[in-house]
Amino acid sequence: MQFGKQAPAQQPLVRTALEKHFGRQPLHELVTGVREYPIHTRLDLQNALYEVLSDQLAPRKLFGLHPQSHHSFDTLAFANLLSVHAHDGVSIAPLCYEEIDIGETLPARCLHNALWLCADKDLAFCVLLGRVRKTMREGGLHLEIAVAPGEAGVELTRRLFLRLERKVAQAGSYRGKVLSLEADTASRGSRVVKVHRLPLVRRDEVILPEKTLGLLERNVARFIEHRAALNAMRLGVKKGLLFYGPPGTGKTHTIRYLASQMKDHTTLLITSDQVALLDEYIQLARFLQPSMVVIEDADLIARSRGAMRNSCEETMLNRLLNEMDGLREDAQILFVLTTNHPEQLEQALTARPGRIDQAIEFPLPDDDGRRKLIVLYCGSLKLNDELLSLLIQKTNGGSGAFIKELMRRSAQYLVDSKETVLAAPHVEAALDEMLFSGGSLNAKLLGFSKLGFTSRS
Secondary structure, three states: OOOOOOOOOOOOEHHHHHHHHHOOOOHHHOEEEEEEEOHHHHHHHHHHHHHHHHHOOOOOEEEEEEEOHHHOOOOOOHHHHHOOOOOOOEEEEOOOEEEEOOOOOOOEEEEOOEEEEEEEOOEEEEEEEEEEEEOOEEEEEEEEEEEOOOHHHHHHHHHHHHHHHHHHHHOOOOOOOEEEEEEOOOOOOOEEEEEEOOOOOOHHHOOOOHHHHHHHHHHHHHHHHOHHHHHHOOOOOOEEEEEEOOOOOOHHHHHHHHHHHOOOOEEEEEOHHHHHHHHHHHHHHHHOOOEEEEEOOHHHOOEOHHHOOOHHHHHHHHHHHHHHHHOOOOOOEEEEEEEOOHHHEOHHHHOOOOOOOEEEEOOOOOHHHHHHHHHHHOOOOOOOHHHHHHHHHHOOOEOHHHHHHHHHHHHHHHHHOOOOOOOHHHHHHHHHHHHHHOHHHHHHHOOEOHHHOOOOO
């Protein structure tokens, strides 16, 4: 008996299965309908396909597809399945699943290149699912239904697409979560939806002046509460807010609080370098509304036209303005823009109602605000009244972020000293390191205004 490597069995071509499925119907006479879906509907579309194709249509077969390598840069369409040659055909393969994060305990499993062979009574049809690929980049999802020509086939295709789109629109596996679009390192040029797990921020952890809190309450919580009534009056329910103030005063912290409280809203986080994807973000915001679109450091993409350095910056600004204007008045989308430099913003963004409806200032904390922040960020440290008064005095001109860092460094000096109770020397040492040892730049980086502090004493 001889032992040796056996030649691998050749995988059967999909065409063979199609010929058997459609019987006497020539494959080249089939008629196909095509729809493309955004990538964020991937799990919802798959679930809709499982439900629709197993509910009334009794699928006969589901299998994976393996296209030849030279097809890997193109969208896999039904026409590619008809080849009779192994070297350029598409083979039947095991079902292939990719795991994607949707913010749940376990990742979701999504099909990659799949074909359903189905029948509606005596009418055979098939459904192809794959990824859209354009110029070597992956886009959304390609869904194609192939059926015999005739009115019955046309009606079946329309009915299937309608049922699928209704179920996809009602689902929203990403709804109510905090998202951004990120590059997929495993796939050339494609993007994936990234789910952010932001820390929960409670109401008592938002330390802001009463005026600021009042504006937030009226323009966010109360506005959302009255949306239905406003919409019934044919008044707009989309809104734009501008959070402005020095660094470290709580703008990002407040956004985390809003995302924590508005659990029925999907939050989309857009950084300045992602503005090129703004149309995709807005598409996502429409699909998952009610939603909150957050653009941090808006002055980097919406600076005054006179201060722009090139035409690309103006293009980004125009894209932002067009997207904000292009939304319907009944779109349940809340825009929140943040900036440390409101004076640098383009007037076209802030001067027209419907883009920015309310500016909310986040000032440096006053005495009472600093007291609340010190108590919030002291952790388990014990502060007597004398030390608390000293901290309030010494942090005049400091932001909430500065106070948080001061308490941490003071605790570090306490641990270094081998003592058990925080005292003034620990605080003074921390202040000296933060404000003087690193120079004026260090104080600025930590969120401290020189207007509020004049000496070491």
